[in-house]
Amino acid sequence: MTAGGGSVLRPGDWVSFDADDHQVVGLAGTAVRLRSAGGAESVVLASYLMAAPDFAVTGVEPLPEMEPVGLLETLPEPARTAAVKWQRHVVEVETGLPPGAEPGTTPRSEYDPVARSVVERAQAKADELGVSLRTVMDKRSRYARQGLWGLVDQRLVRVREATGRADARVVAAVRQVLEDQTQVSTGTRSRVIRRAVKLVEATHGEGVVPLPSRNTFYRLIDALSSGRHSFGSAVTRRQTANRPQGPFTPTFADRPGEQVQIDSTPLDVMVVLDSGVTARADLTIAVDVATRTICAAVLRPVGTKAVDASLLLARMLVPEPMRPGWSASLAMASSRLPHRQLLNVDARMDQAAAKPVIVPDTVVIDGGKVFISDTFVRACERLGISVQRARPRTPTDKGVVEATFSAINTLFCQHLAGYTGRDVTRRGDRIEQAAVWTIPELQELLEKWLLAGWQARPHDALRDPFRPGKAVSPNDKYASLVAAAGYLPLVLRGEDYLELLPVAWRAINDYGIRIGHRTYDAPELGPWRRQHSGHAAKRGLWEVHYDPYDLSRVFVRTSGGWITAPWVHLPLVNGPFADFTWDHARRLAAAAGLDDSNEAAVARVLEALLTRAEHGPDTRSARVLARTRAAAALPGPTAASDIAPSSNPAPDSAAAASPSAEVVPFGVFDPHAEAERWL
Template sequence: MTAGGGSVLRPGDWVTFDDGEHQVVALAGTAVRLRSAAGTESAVLASYLMAAPDFAVTGAEPLPEMEPFGLLETLPEPARAAAAEWQRHVVEVETGLPPGAEPGTPARDEYDPATRSLTERMRAKAAELAVSLRTVEGKRSRYLKQGLWGLVDQRTTRRWEATGRADARLVAAIREVLDRETNVSTGTRSRLIRRVIKTVEAAHGEGVVPLPSTRTLYKLIDALATGRHAFGSAVTRRQTANRPEGPFTPTFADRPGEQVQIDSTPLDVMVILDSGVTARADLTIAVDVATRTICAATLRPVGTKAVDASLLLARMLVPEPMRPGWSASLRMAASRMPHRQMLGIDARMEQVAAKPVIVPDTVVIDGGKVFISDTFLRACERLGISVQRARPRTPTDKAIVEATFSAINTLFAQHLAGYTGRDVTRRGERVEQAAVWTIPELQDLLEEWLLAGWQMRPHDALRDPFRPGKAMSPNDKYASLVAAAGYLPLVLRGQDYLELLPVAWRAINDYGIRIGHRTYDAPELGPWRRQHSGHTAKKGLWEVHYDPYDLARVFVRTTGGWITTPWVHLPLVNAPFADFTWDHARRLAAAAGLDDANEADVARVLDALLTRAENGPDIRTARVIGRTRTAAALPAPAAAPEIENTPDPEPDSAPSEVVPFGVFDAHAEAERWL
């Protein structure tokens, strides 16, 4: 039913709704009372009724379709002008006046609705335009249903096909070959054309599928290879092909710790290892999705172990202490985070850095052996943390931590000596010689930068909902989310942190505790020397926890609590050292003829090793030694025989046999030397 040119709904109308026929009984404000054919009455909102997929008014004309205004903009100007001209004629047939006519303008006699029927008006328009009556009827019908779009010449709306008129079998072969190029080395278009021809001939026979000219094949390949990087970077090509076909789903989190993503990757900086050799280090980070806080970050030599992930988890849950030399502006007390509330919970917050302690509810990891190890999974289970594994070869499942690695390289790594660039094409000359930082030094730099350069820097993904034009820093976002959540998570206590460290069972002797040819002792161990621990399953040994990346001290659990026990030769070493550093120092001591079981000798070698690593390798000395060794390995030339002062032979004597020189063969000479 219509009124005033628009569709209306009145009491008494029959409508289709909820897979049944209903009669409108009454209208009350925005509610419609319906009575079904079975006599059941119901009341629904008018907006809900009209939005139902199967809603329709029985006997009423369907609502007109809206014009696709966006598609009209894509048409050529002649096509739009022709459609507008037909619109003027159709409106004149329908109303008697063309669109835009001045008020009071009389209708022409042949189009006056008062004296002429619709059929007569359409015949008059057909005679005026020299077209058939059927043409005018079709234009009017399409205009009433689709508006201006119904008057457009549909030949001008055909979509452009990238393949043109090429044979469908040839197009299928090109797509097949392009798919096979994903995991192979990048080649040229001529190589691809050759493979396409071979594929077509193998599938359909030689000469069956018509092949265009070489120039047309180049154009066809470029059109079908758009977005594939088929002739560019092989890495980009594989990454593009590995993207999920569905839409990207952003990862959301409403509170700190709701989801934390953990991953590891080599850092684009050359560092000096304890052996003096330069190499890249593995960077493992944990990123909170809600605040973009880098909860913890550790640098290790290439080959991250399972204990590294567990230690990263432990470092996330304890406050970050201030280091000597750090600016006072990096203290939590100088930030906008809820420092006083945290201080009331944990007194350690008095001297901590301005980085929030976030207790994760869920951690997202990949399938790396480091993160699916029993050590890491048991640690998460003890802390009540849910572990969610990303799908294989799907980096978008943990896209935030992947993007954070790129940001670290851009904002931090590229400013360091020894920066390598993200690939070999961006690497400078002699990058190894520019390396000056050891892993402990770089770790300290990284932690200070995380406080000053990351936690206080506005992040584009952190926006104030009331001021979307202003980006927030991770610390500011944490403060706002904590206020919205209404609670503060309890951080890990000191003894809880020690529980996550690896365990060794040892006896407490008069000289202390021996672990890995190292002796640890402290006066507090006095009451427990030569005593049984009470653990019969461990034969009376004591529980000793240690950090494999800081062997300067161990932690002994006694009946009176934890005792921190330092290494007895710690004053001989001027830097922190790890277990692999100690093992290498023992090998160096043995190679030097020293007793690798003597702690003092190994400690001196270890101190020299760390000092050499701090200063970096002497490249010039190494080259001189290398050249000397190479020269010494060359065979010495044979001594020239003494020349006797003998008279020349007589001319009539028989000449000696002449041995001719052979032709020099480089390949044969190389084989002889090999």
Template structure:
């Protein structure tokens, strides 16, 4: 093997060390090398395997020279680079007789002529010329042979200690400790940090023991040690940076629709108008499919998302999105490229569905929010056969896709709405509350339409065609391609399946009906079941009663013959749906008025006043409760498992909007009836 400056060649006849033995290269053919060991055994190995062997080396040659780190050289001060190049001229003159850059035909100086002087004599002459020792010249020459120009640089100037200069190690440790302590606190100035560091050093080592630099040097030292920590910038960014895992980020992959669905809830950056006229922010809960980036469902609620909202999200995921009056025909699934024809054989209702795929999740990823770890949500997932995977505490990267989707919704949709608040108070305009014009039901309808017309057909940067990687695909296109590749046939929910997702209370059916939290529910259908054992021994014969916390005007009782809908006996006094928090607030008002809070008739009268006239009074808290009640009831009112009522006669004085029939459960159907 012949080695020169920057190049090396393996030739027949060279001796190498490989696989714990000495071998001679006897032949080369393409990428194969024929070897003969000391014992005479011959073998053929691939050159790549030979070179990558840990003990491979060529006998009798110097180590291969390393390439110069040009990037590091460019960061050095000009004076340091000039000193290294000057040494390069001297070392080249010792090796060749001529300094680097000498003009052609220049004769070597007598004391450096390789024909008359040996290498050691030339090195001694150079040491005498420069006034250094022979050991220094030979050391420089050896480092130049291995590292090039980088070997001639004064390494004291490139050590890691140059970050802290000549500062005392105890002072550096104190600064690092103080910087760590700044992570959870409010952002301060460098002068505050200097004061804390000085106090820390004096308490630990004594006053005047550790030398302290000047003010400007102290500032430079702090800036060097706080690089990338955002110590003196945004407190939110600083905490997020400190919370990042040390290891590399691992992207989340899914190969088929529904393999992983991430769910989360966050306040939306827009003000909405409640029924009382008050403005407030709304909570947005979404479920996004990782494989296709389809937003399977999105639910808007007044601030304070409950577990039943998460269960409703599951129900919306598992039924087709119905077309609504006023929507463009281009939003129909029949007008899209989604392969829905095969679903018509299973469910003919898909003919009138909107162009958003129905994705049944295998696994849902949630955080530790009370909404998602509640018994209601876990039970709903268990009934639907969905595996629940919790993310690690304070680790948003475990569900990074849904976190990024919230930001995309704010950028692509929310910021164009009146009443947009911005991401934080520093970006908020003046009197944003007065600019709000949309109610939550109206905004929900806008959001649903935007998801179909905007999000589902918009190319997503994370969705790529495997055969054309430069082409971004939309969620609908990605779903179409994955269905063709892996096969996928979602089985949608039936209309009554929504009742299974509601919370359960186990109660007895008495002569007066069913009592839940000081409310009585009764109807004629409960007659044969009064004072009867339900057959459930584990629950001591109690009956399974499902209720909607956002609409307590009725409950649903499971019997062997099916579901029975039992209304509240005092509903005629109220004549409006009400939520659980509304009932609790009415009981508090009744108690404050000196009434019996356990008397449901008295509470019902207070509740009627609350729902019909509270928004006109001065009590802001009461107005908020009333507004949340109307919005929650409009969005949550479930269908009763009985025959649909006869349609009202058309109004011939005005042309009605075209209503598209759709025979599946729609979570907003009752909202359209009550609005």
């Protein structure tokens, strides 16, 4: 039986175990009978005995060290040859014969173990080699402990410091300067030398610390900057410095929805806004770790809002509907997903596209204000989803979604007109002129590619457990996991959709509700005017939900249910508008000398802003208009159509605008002419 402190464990040996000394009195199979110093006997399993933290065999010679074969191969050939020669001499001293001697060979008389003692044989070897007896005995001892490695000249295996003989204070200063280089623009080694010298003199005094020569300084900097990219790409340098110090552990999940990572980034494609101005779009995606399914993807002109992240949750929790004009091959019924089984559980799967519906247990987000906002966190709480925040400046905490962005750029974006490349060094000439896609068109292209490309394409991180060499697609992985984990449909009602919207607390006055210099009113608010809401913590104010991308109406929660209140000046505006559109209209009104707190005046400017976009407004206005129309063009979640007010619905903006067209001949008010006159 092999033991940690000796070669074999035998009856009679003493061992240290369980904070006491024990003698081995018997061995039977895997059982060891022990008798303690006090006479108490016990029987323990050998595996348990040897796994004990304090187990050791006492009173025996320790096992010899194993030879470091790898280090032996790194030695120069003369050093290995000298060690082998010494091995032959030491073995001859120990046994009387050199290694590899033929059978029947007689030892030389001076090395005969029968006639000579060890000391006599060692002295004979010392006389033969012309060395001292102490040298031979030292070689014997080292060979017994370390084997051939003990006979190597240790001067050849000393590990030299990378910094050589440089003063430790100079080394510390160079290290500090290189650390400070992480976040600044890339410089040269001469800048590091200058700053290191100044740091040494400021810390220890001028002339106190001996400084190396310039060439030695260069060698020292090269040694200390290894792996830092101190004089290369600033992006690579920051990414390298941002890596975790500990080992990188990949993220795993065993079932769909166990962990979903969400993030947003500018897409590497130039898009055409409605006015013809080109810009980049923000892409927000949610990626399931277990199946690598992109649960939802939303494009917006740069400037993603918290409500976008909340609506992303709503989109991923309901089936993706088939759109008019889509090929039947994109339907779930035509895919490898278990459509029949899912249809028996959820009737909405009948006309669903070939993308799984995944209800997340946990979402991983970064510190972006979009995801840590009350709107997003409250939406997750409402849906029973726990939120896990990644550590600051640690993208490896959500490495799956970060890698997915890179894959989208490689597999999708680079094949589009207007592709910019990941940085300016990879950007082509006149990319803005090559852009042809609008955001709604690019959104539809992306959704088709996700269905036909990403979800059906084998993914390197997804493997068949029975055939590890075969990669499977996200849809295939989902089909295999959903059979084991099951599927729980989450039906979003209209009220659930309203709960995802941002909240403002306001009073219901005689004139209605005021939010952002806008007034909302409806006849159904009559019983609640000037009344206390019952929420003492909010000073009796009422809970009002609003959609930042459609400020034409708000939703008020009352004890009788939801009440939809339209904007009182909605007939003056001929289209939907968002909060950033309203703010821009207020800035334009102020620039024109109007009162930007007068909502009627701002409404006229807003009407002009929305109707004159095709005449070439300024770039800032064009970007605002594009964001407004892109938000309106993107279809909402399936459940959003269930929203129904508790009373009469608010008038449609297009229908409400028609009376203003009828009163134009009577000279009451012409918004187009009025806007032209003011602007």
